[in-house]
Amino acid sequence: MKIVADDTIPFLKGIAEPVADVVYIPAKGFTPEIVKDADALIVRSIDKCTSDLLKGSRVRLITTATIGFDHIDIHYCESHGITWKNAPGCNAPSVAQYVMASLLRIALRRGESLQGKTLGIIGVGHVGKEVEKLASLFGMTILRNDPPRADAEGPEAFVSLEELAARADIITCHVPFTREGSYPTWHLADQSFFNQVRRGCWFINSCRGAVHDTRALLEAHEKGIVAEIILDCWENEPQISRELLDRVSIATPHIAGFSADGKATATRMCLEEIQRFFGIHFDRLGEVVPPAPAHPVINLDSFADHRIENAFLQTFDPLVVDRRLREDPSSFEWLRNHYDHPREPLAYRVIQATPAEKDLLRKIGFVVE
Numbered sequence: 276m277k278i279v280a281d282d283t284i285p286f287l288k289g290i291a292e293p294v295a296d297v298v299y300i301p302a303k304g305f306t307p308e309i310v311k312d313a314d315a316l317i318v319r320s321i322d323k324c325t326s327d328l329l330k331g332s333r334v335r336l337i338t339t340a341t342i343g344f345d346h347i348d349i350h351y352c353e354s355h356g357i358t359w360k361n362a363p364g365c366n367a368p369s370v371a372q373y374v375m376a377s378l379l380r381i382a383l384r385r386g387e388s389l390q391g392k393t394l395g396i397i398g399v400g401h402v403g404k405e406v407e408k409l410a411s412l413f414g415m416t417i418l419r420n421d422p423p424r425a426d427a428e429g430p431e432a433f434v435s436l437e438e439l440a441a442r443a444d445i446i447t448c449h450v451p452f453t454r455e456g457s458y459p460t461w462h463l464a465d466q467s468f469f470n471q472v473r474r475g476c477w478f479i480n481s482c483r484g485a486v487h488d489t490r491a492l493l494e495a496h497e498k499g500i501v502a503e504i505i506l507d508c509w510e511n512e513p514q515i516s517r518e519l520l521d522r523v524s525i526a527t528p529h530i531a532g533f534s535a536d537g538k539a540t541a542t543r544m545c546l547e548e549i550q551r552f553f554g555i556h557f558d559r560l561g562e563v564v565p566p567a568p569a570h571p572v573i574n575l576d577s578f579a580d581h582r583i584e585n586a587f588l589q590t591f592d593p594l595v596v597d598r599r600l601r602e603d604p605s606s607f608e609w610l611r612n613h614y615d616h617p618r619e620p621l622a623y624r625v626i627q628a629t630p631a632e633k634d635l636l637r638k639i640g641f642v643v644e
Protein backbone atom coordinates (compact mmCIF):
# COMPACT_ATOMS: atom_id res chain seq x y z
CA MET A 276 0.00 0.00 0.00
CA LYS A 277 1.08 3.59 -0.53
CA ILE A 278 0.90 6.41 2.02
CA VAL A 279 1.57 10.02 1.09
CA ALA A 280 2.45 12.10 4.15
CA ASP A 281 3.36 15.68 4.95
CA ASP A 282 7.08 15.63 5.79
CA THR A 283 6.71 18.20 8.58
CA ILE A 284 4.64 15.85 10.75
CA PRO A 285 6.88 14.96 13.71
CA PHE A 286 7.70 11.41 14.89
CA LEU A 287 6.36 9.78 11.71
CA LYS A 288 9.40 8.80 9.67
CA GLY A 289 10.35 5.12 9.77
CA ILE A 290 7.25 3.87 11.59
CA ALA A 291 5.06 2.79 8.66
CA GLU A 292 7.89 1.95 6.24
CA PRO A 293 8.21 -1.75 7.16
CA VAL A 294 4.63 -2.26 5.93
CA ALA A 295 3.92 0.53 3.45
CA ASP A 296 5.52 2.54 0.71
CA VAL A 297 5.64 6.02 2.30
CA VAL A 298 6.23 9.17 0.25
CA TYR A 299 6.92 12.40 2.15
CA ILE A 300 5.80 15.69 0.63
CA PRO A 301 6.84 19.16 1.82
CA ALA A 302 4.10 21.07 3.66
CA LYS A 303 1.52 22.39 1.17
CA GLY A 304 3.18 20.32 -1.59
CA PHE A 305 0.26 17.94 -2.16
CA THR A 306 -0.78 17.81 -5.85
CA PRO A 307 -3.25 15.60 -7.77
CA GLU A 308 -0.27 13.98 -9.53
CA ILE A 309 1.36 13.04 -6.21
CA VAL A 310 -1.75 11.63 -4.51
CA LYS A 311 -3.34 9.88 -7.48
CA ASP A 312 -1.96 6.42 -6.67
CA ALA A 313 -1.97 6.81 -2.89
CA ASP A 314 -4.19 4.62 -0.67
CA ALA A 315 -3.93 6.88 2.37
CA LEU A 316 -2.87 10.44 3.13
CA ILE A 317 -1.47 11.82 6.39
CA VAL A 318 -1.94 15.58 6.37
CA ARG A 319 -1.81 18.75 8.49
CA SER A 320 -4.14 21.73 8.71
CA ILE A 321 -2.28 23.52 5.91
CA ASP A 322 -2.77 20.66 3.41
CA LYS A 323 -6.08 21.39 1.71
CA CYS A 324 -7.90 18.16 0.83
CA THR A 325 -10.38 19.41 -1.75
CA SER A 326 -12.02 17.89 -4.80
CA ASP A 327 -9.27 19.49 -6.92
CA LEU A 328 -6.69 17.40 -5.09
CA LEU A 329 -8.64 14.17 -4.76
CA LYS A 330 -10.59 13.91 -8.04
CA GLY A 331 -9.59 10.76 -9.93
CA SER A 332 -7.25 9.51 -7.17
CA ARG A 333 -7.43 6.10 -5.54
CA VAL A 334 -7.22 7.61 -2.02
CA ARG A 335 -9.50 5.70 0.37
CA LEU A 336 -8.46 7.20 3.69
CA ILE A 337 -7.36 10.67 4.77
CA THR A 338 -5.99 11.02 8.27
CA THR A 339 -5.16 14.45 9.63
CA ALA A 340 -2.76 14.91 12.54
CA THR A 341 -5.02 17.65 13.91
CA ILE A 342 -8.19 18.22 15.86
CA GLY A 343 -9.64 20.66 13.32
CA PHE A 344 -10.76 19.32 9.97
CA ASP A 345 -11.89 22.45 8.14
CA HIS A 346 -9.09 21.85 5.59
CA ILE A 347 -10.86 18.68 4.39
CA ASP A 348 -13.83 18.86 2.03
CA ILE A 349 -15.81 16.32 4.02
CA HIS A 350 -18.85 16.53 1.74
CA TYR A 351 -16.70 15.58 -1.26
CA CYS A 352 -15.03 12.77 0.69
CA GLU A 353 -18.29 11.37 2.01
CA SER A 354 -19.90 11.35 -1.44
CA HIS A 355 -16.84 9.79 -3.10
CA GLY A 356 -16.15 6.88 -0.78
CA ILE A 357 -13.17 8.51 0.92
CA THR A 358 -13.04 8.00 4.67
CA TRP A 359 -11.55 10.85 6.67
CA LYS A 360 -10.35 10.82 10.27
CA ASN A 361 -9.09 13.63 12.47
CA ALA A 362 -7.36 13.16 15.81
CA PRO A 363 -9.92 14.29 18.43
CA GLY A 364 -8.36 15.67 21.57
CA CYS A 365 -4.78 14.96 20.43
CA ASN A 366 -3.42 18.36 21.41
CA ALA A 367 -6.11 19.65 23.77
CA PRO A 368 -3.79 19.72 26.85
CA SER A 369 -1.25 21.60 24.73
CA VAL A 370 -3.76 24.35 23.92
CA ALA A 371 -4.71 24.57 27.61
CA GLN A 372 -1.01 24.89 28.49
CA TYR A 373 -0.75 27.70 25.91
CA VAL A 374 -3.81 29.56 27.21
CA MET A 375 -2.74 29.26 30.86
CA ALA A 376 0.88 30.28 30.20
CA SER A 377 -0.31 33.29 28.18
CA LEU A 378 -2.72 34.37 30.93
CA LEU A 379 0.00 33.98 33.56
CA ARG A 380 2.41 36.09 31.49
CA ILE A 381 -0.11 38.92 31.17
CA ALA A 382 -1.22 38.74 34.80
CA LEU A 383 2.42 38.88 35.98
CA ARG A 384 3.13 41.88 33.72
CA ARG A 385 0.07 43.71 35.06
CA GLY A 386 0.86 42.76 38.66
CA GLU A 387 -2.56 41.11 38.92
CA SER A 388 -3.68 37.70 40.08
CA LEU A 389 -5.86 35.39 37.99
CA GLN A 390 -7.50 34.18 41.21
CA GLY A 391 -11.14 35.28 41.23
CA LYS A 392 -11.19 36.49 37.62
CA THR A 393 -14.02 35.15 35.48
CA LEU A 394 -13.04 33.20 32.38
CA GLY A 395 -15.67 32.79 29.67
CA ILE A 396 -15.05 29.72 27.53
CA ILE A 397 -16.77 29.66 24.14
CA GLY A 398 -16.81 26.05 22.94
CA VAL A 399 -16.40 23.52 25.74
CA GLY A 400 -15.24 20.39 23.93
CA HIS A 401 -11.89 18.62 24.22
CA VAL A 402 -9.90 21.86 24.43
CA GLY A 403 -12.41 23.96 26.36
CA LYS A 404 -12.67 21.29 29.08
CA GLU A 405 -8.88 21.17 29.51
CA VAL A 406 -8.77 24.96 29.72
CA GLU A 407 -11.53 24.90 32.32
CA LYS A 408 -9.64 22.33 34.41
CA LEU A 409 -6.40 24.33 34.48
CA ALA A 410 -8.03 27.74 34.92
CA SER A 411 -10.06 26.41 37.88
CA LEU A 412 -6.84 25.18 39.50
CA PHE A 413 -5.48 28.73 39.24
CA GLY A 414 -8.58 29.96 41.08
CA MET A 415 -10.59 31.31 38.16
CA THR A 416 -14.39 31.28 37.97
CA ILE A 417 -15.70 29.68 34.78
CA LEU A 418 -18.59 30.56 32.46
CA ARG A 419 -19.33 28.07 29.68
CA ASN A 420 -20.99 28.82 26.35
CA ASP A 421 -21.68 25.89 24.05
CA PRO A 422 -25.12 25.93 22.37
CA PRO A 423 -24.74 22.50 20.70
CA ARG A 424 -23.92 20.96 24.10
CA ALA A 425 -26.66 22.96 25.82
CA ASP A 426 -29.16 21.59 23.27
CA ALA A 427 -27.99 18.02 23.84
CA GLU A 428 -27.40 18.08 27.61
CA GLY A 429 -29.74 20.80 28.89
CA PRO A 430 -28.96 24.46 29.55
CA GLU A 431 -28.05 24.29 33.29
CA ALA A 432 -24.26 24.25 32.96
CA PHE A 433 -24.11 26.85 30.19
CA VAL A 434 -24.75 30.55 29.61
CA SER A 435 -25.72 32.45 26.48
CA LEU A 436 -23.05 34.23 24.45
CA GLU A 437 -24.57 37.55 25.54
CA GLU A 438 -24.32 36.64 29.23
CA LEU A 439 -20.78 35.39 28.83
CA ALA A 440 -19.80 38.61 27.03
CA ALA A 441 -21.36 40.75 29.74
CA ARG A 442 -19.84 38.88 32.71
CA ALA A 443 -16.42 37.53 31.71
CA ASP A 444 -13.15 39.33 32.52
CA ILE A 445 -11.39 37.10 30.01
CA ILE A 446 -12.90 35.38 26.96
CA THR A 447 -11.32 32.42 25.21
CA CYS A 448 -12.62 30.73 22.02
CA HIS A 449 -12.38 26.97 21.45
CA VAL A 450 -14.91 26.29 18.71
CA PRO A 451 -14.42 24.54 15.37
CA PHE A 452 -14.49 26.77 12.29
CA THR A 453 -17.91 26.39 10.61
CA ARG A 454 -19.92 28.40 8.13
CA GLU A 455 -22.96 26.10 8.16
CA GLY A 456 -25.31 24.52 10.68
CA SER A 457 -27.34 25.96 13.53
CA TYR A 458 -24.36 27.60 15.24
CA PRO A 459 -21.81 28.74 12.65
CA THR A 460 -18.62 30.17 14.13
CA TRP A 461 -17.41 32.33 11.25
CA HIS A 462 -16.92 35.84 12.73
CA LEU A 463 -18.61 34.74 15.95
CA ALA A 464 -16.55 37.48 17.64
CA ASP A 465 -17.74 40.38 15.49
CA GLN A 466 -18.60 44.01 16.13
CA SER A 467 -21.89 43.26 17.88
CA PHE A 468 -20.11 40.72 20.12
CA PHE A 469 -17.39 43.20 21.13
CA ASN A 470 -20.07 45.82 21.79
CA GLN A 471 -21.43 43.52 24.50
CA VAL A 472 -18.20 42.56 26.30
CA ARG A 473 -17.06 44.12 29.56
CA ARG A 474 -14.84 47.16 29.07
CA GLY A 475 -11.20 46.16 29.59
CA CYS A 476 -11.72 42.45 28.99
CA TRP A 477 -9.01 40.17 27.61
CA PHE A 478 -9.69 38.21 24.42
CA ILE A 479 -8.05 34.97 23.29
CA ASN A 480 -8.39 33.16 19.98
CA SER A 481 -6.45 29.90 19.69
CA CYS A 482 -8.99 27.95 17.63
CA ARG A 483 -9.29 29.31 14.07
CA GLY A 484 -8.54 32.82 12.82
CA ALA A 485 -11.83 33.56 11.11
CA VAL A 486 -13.74 32.99 14.37
CA HIS A 487 -12.97 36.65 15.08
CA ASP A 488 -13.47 39.56 12.71
CA THR A 489 -10.10 41.31 12.46
CA ARG A 490 -11.61 44.75 11.80
CA ALA A 491 -13.98 44.45 14.78
CA LEU A 492 -11.18 43.24 17.07
CA LEU A 493 -8.93 46.13 16.01
CA GLU A 494 -11.70 48.59 16.67
CA ALA A 495 -12.54 47.07 20.06
CA HIS A 496 -8.89 47.39 21.09
CA GLU A 497 -8.60 50.92 19.73
CA LYS A 498 -11.61 51.96 21.83
CA GLY A 499 -10.24 50.26 24.97
CA ILE A 500 -13.10 47.76 25.03
CA VAL A 501 -10.62 44.89 24.77
CA ALA A 502 -7.51 45.58 26.85
CA GLU A 503 -5.39 42.51 26.12
CA ILE A 504 -5.40 40.26 23.06
CA ILE A 505 -3.79 36.84 22.92
CA LEU A 506 -3.79 35.51 19.36
CA ASP A 507 -2.52 32.19 18.13
CA CYS A 508 -4.97 31.95 15.22
CA TRP A 509 -5.32 34.74 12.68
CA GLU A 510 -7.49 35.52 9.71
CA ASN A 511 -5.67 34.84 6.43
CA GLU A 512 -2.75 32.88 7.89
CA PRO A 513 0.11 33.07 7.09
CA GLN A 514 -0.48 36.63 5.79
CA ILE A 515 -1.47 38.10 9.10
CA SER A 516 -2.60 41.68 9.76
CA ARG A 517 0.42 43.76 10.83
CA GLU A 518 -1.94 46.36 12.24
CA LEU A 519 -3.45 43.73 14.52
CA LEU A 520 -0.03 42.29 15.39
CA ASP A 521 0.98 45.70 16.77
CA ARG A 522 -2.02 45.68 19.10
CA VAL A 523 -1.77 42.08 20.31
CA SER A 524 -0.22 41.38 23.74
CA ILE A 525 0.86 37.83 22.93
CA ALA A 526 1.19 36.93 19.25
CA THR A 527 2.05 33.41 18.16
CA PRO A 528 2.01 31.61 14.78
CA HIS A 529 -0.70 28.97 15.35
CA ILE A 530 1.41 26.82 17.65
CA ALA A 531 -0.93 26.44 20.64
CA GLY A 532 -1.40 22.75 19.88
CA PHE A 533 2.29 22.17 19.16
CA SER A 534 3.51 20.47 22.34
CA ALA A 535 5.71 17.48 21.56
CA ASP A 536 3.18 15.40 23.50
CA GLY A 537 0.32 16.63 21.27
CA LYS A 538 2.29 16.07 18.08
CA ALA A 539 3.24 12.52 19.11
CA THR A 540 -0.35 11.71 20.04
CA ALA A 541 -1.61 13.06 16.71
CA THR A 542 0.90 10.99 14.72
CA ARG A 543 0.04 7.87 16.72
CA MET A 544 -3.70 8.41 16.21
CA CYS A 545 -3.24 8.78 12.41
CA LEU A 546 -1.22 5.57 12.24
CA GLU A 547 -3.77 3.74 14.39
CA GLU A 548 -6.52 4.81 11.97
CA ILE A 549 -4.51 3.44 9.04
CA GLN A 550 -3.93 0.15 10.91
CA ARG A 551 -7.64 -0.23 11.61
CA PHE A 552 -8.79 0.79 8.15
CA PHE A 553 -6.42 -1.43 6.16
CA GLY A 554 -6.16 -4.26 8.73
CA ILE A 555 -2.38 -3.91 9.00
CA HIS A 556 0.02 -3.59 11.94
CA PHE A 557 2.87 -1.17 12.53
CA ASP A 558 5.28 -2.95 14.90
CA ARG A 559 7.16 0.30 15.61
CA LEU A 560 4.12 2.33 16.71
CA GLY A 561 5.36 2.25 20.32
CA GLU A 562 8.36 4.33 19.20
CA VAL A 563 6.13 7.35 18.56
CA VAL A 564 7.00 9.14 21.80
CA PRO A 565 8.14 12.70 22.51
CA PRO A 566 11.74 13.20 23.68
CA ALA A 567 12.50 14.09 27.30
CA PRO A 568 12.94 17.81 28.00
CA ALA A 569 16.51 19.15 28.10
CA HIS A 570 16.05 20.17 31.77
CA PRO A 571 13.43 17.84 33.28
CA VAL A 572 13.82 18.99 36.90
CA ILE A 573 12.29 22.25 38.11
CA ASN A 574 13.53 23.54 41.47
CA LEU A 575 10.91 25.81 43.05
CA ASP A 576 13.59 27.39 45.26
CA SER A 577 15.11 28.91 42.12
CA PHE A 578 12.18 31.33 41.93
CA ALA A 579 12.05 34.38 44.20
CA ASP A 580 8.23 34.57 44.02
CA HIS A 581 5.22 33.23 42.07
CA ARG A 582 6.75 29.77 42.38
CA ILE A 583 3.95 27.74 40.75
CA GLU A 584 3.38 30.29 37.99
CA ASN A 585 7.10 30.33 37.17
CA ALA A 586 7.30 26.53 37.23
CA PHE A 587 4.46 26.44 34.71
CA LEU A 588 6.13 29.05 32.49
CA GLN A 589 9.33 27.00 32.57
CA THR A 590 7.50 24.27 30.61
CA PHE A 591 6.32 26.75 27.96
CA ASP A 592 6.79 30.49 27.61
CA PRO A 593 4.75 32.06 24.78
CA LEU A 594 6.96 35.16 24.78
CA VAL A 595 9.81 33.23 23.13
CA VAL A 596 7.93 32.57 19.89
CA ASP A 597 6.06 35.90 20.24
CA ARG A 598 9.41 37.71 19.96
CA ARG A 599 10.42 35.72 16.90
CA LEU A 600 7.14 36.38 15.11
CA ARG A 601 7.38 40.14 15.76
CA GLU A 602 10.99 40.22 14.48
CA ASP A 603 9.76 38.87 11.14
CA PRO A 604 5.99 38.40 10.69
CA SER A 605 6.58 36.96 7.22
CA SER A 606 8.25 33.95 8.92
CA PHE A 607 4.85 32.74 10.24
CA GLU A 608 4.88 29.49 8.27
CA TRP A 609 8.64 28.95 8.75
CA LEU A 610 8.28 29.29 12.52
CA ARG A 611 5.53 26.67 12.48
CA ASN A 612 7.61 24.24 10.44
CA HIS A 613 10.79 24.70 12.51
CA TYR A 614 9.28 24.85 15.96
CA ASP A 615 10.98 23.63 19.11
CA HIS A 616 8.04 21.58 20.45
CA PRO A 617 7.79 22.02 24.26
CA ARG A 618 6.86 19.22 26.63
CA GLU A 619 3.80 19.40 28.85
CA PRO A 620 4.03 19.51 32.69
CA LEU A 621 3.87 15.71 33.01
CA ALA A 622 7.42 15.53 31.61
CA TYR A 623 8.80 17.61 34.51
CA ARG A 624 9.69 16.68 38.07
CA VAL A 625 9.30 19.53 40.55
CA ILE A 626 11.44 19.65 43.68
CA GLN A 627 11.47 21.74 46.88
CA ALA A 628 7.67 22.14 46.96
CA THR A 629 5.76 22.68 50.20
CA PRO A 630 2.92 20.20 50.96
CA ALA A 631 0.29 22.72 49.72
CA GLU A 632 2.27 23.41 46.56
CA LYS A 633 2.72 19.67 45.96
CA ASP A 634 -1.01 19.10 45.90
CA LEU A 635 -1.62 21.86 43.34
CA LEU A 636 1.37 20.89 41.20
CA ARG A 637 0.12 17.28 41.02
CA LYS A 638 -3.32 18.47 39.96
CA ILE A 639 -1.73 20.64 37.25
CA GLY A 640 0.01 17.52 35.98
CA PHE A 641 3.59 17.82 37.22
CA VAL A 642 5.49 14.90 38.71
CA VAL A 643 6.21 15.79 42.32
CA GLU A 644 8.59 14.07 44.72
Ligand SMILES: NC(=O)c1ccc[n+]([C@@H]2O[C@H](COP(=O)([O-])OP(=O)(O)OC[C@H]3O[C@@H](n4cnc5c(N)ncnc54)[C@H](O)[C@@H]3O)[C@@H](O)[C@H]2O)c1
Nearest residue numbers: 343398399400401402421423449450451458481482531532
Ligand atom coordinates in the same frame (compact mmCIF):
# COMPACT_ATOMS: atom_id res chain seq x y z
N1 LIG B 1 -4.34 26.63 17.76
C1 LIG B 1 -4.20 25.34 17.73
O1 LIG B 1 -3.09 24.85 17.62
C2 LIG B 1 -5.38 24.43 17.88
C3 LIG B 1 -5.17 23.16 18.46
C4 LIG B 1 -6.28 22.32 18.61
C5 LIG B 1 -7.54 22.70 18.19
N2 LIG B 1 -7.68 23.92 17.61
C6 LIG B 1 -9.02 24.36 17.16
O2 LIG B 1 -9.89 24.30 18.28
C7 LIG B 1 -11.14 23.76 17.87
C8 LIG B 1 -11.82 23.10 19.05
O3 LIG B 1 -11.13 21.92 19.40
P1 LIG B 1 -11.80 20.82 20.33
O4 LIG B 1 -10.91 19.67 20.34
O5 LIG B 1 -12.20 21.40 21.63
O6 LIG B 1 -13.08 20.47 19.47
P2 LIG B 1 -14.39 19.74 19.98
O7 LIG B 1 -15.14 19.37 18.78
O8 LIG B 1 -14.04 18.70 20.99
O9 LIG B 1 -15.17 20.90 20.77
C9 LIG B 1 -15.70 22.02 20.15
C10 LIG B 1 -16.88 22.50 20.98
O10 LIG B 1 -17.37 23.70 20.38
C11 LIG B 1 -18.80 23.64 20.46
N3 LIG B 1 -19.37 24.58 19.51
C12 LIG B 1 -19.60 24.41 18.18
N4 LIG B 1 -20.15 25.51 17.65
C13 LIG B 1 -20.25 26.41 18.65
C14 LIG B 1 -20.72 27.75 18.73
N5 LIG B 1 -21.18 28.40 17.67
N6 LIG B 1 -20.65 28.39 19.93
C15 LIG B 1 -20.17 27.75 21.03
N7 LIG B 1 -19.74 26.47 21.02
C16 LIG B 1 -19.76 25.82 19.84
C17 LIG B 1 -19.13 22.19 20.20
O11 LIG B 1 -20.42 21.85 20.66
C18 LIG B 1 -18.03 21.48 20.98
O12 LIG B 1 -18.39 21.19 22.30
C19 LIG B 1 -10.75 22.79 16.73
O13 LIG B 1 -11.83 22.57 15.86
C20 LIG B 1 -9.62 23.48 16.06
O14 LIG B 1 -10.12 24.29 15.04
C21 LIG B 1 -6.64 24.79 17.45
Ligand SMILES: O=C(O)[C@H](O)[C@H](O)COP(=O)(O)O
Nearest residue numbers: 319320321341342343532533
Ligand atom coordinates in the same frame (compact mmCIF):
# COMPACT_ATOMS: atom_id res chain seq x y z
O1 LIG C 1 -6.58 21.63 14.72
C1 LIG C 1 -5.51 21.43 15.28
O2 LIG C 1 -5.24 20.34 15.82
C2 LIG C 1 -4.50 22.52 15.36
O3 LIG C 1 -4.90 23.70 14.76
C3 LIG C 1 -3.15 22.05 14.95
O4 LIG C 1 -2.23 22.53 15.89
C4 LIG C 1 -2.75 22.47 13.57
O5 LIG C 1 -1.44 22.06 13.35
P1 LIG C 1 -0.85 21.80 11.91
O6 LIG C 1 -1.61 20.71 11.30
O7 LIG C 1 -0.97 23.06 11.13
O8 LIG C 1 0.56 21.39 12.17
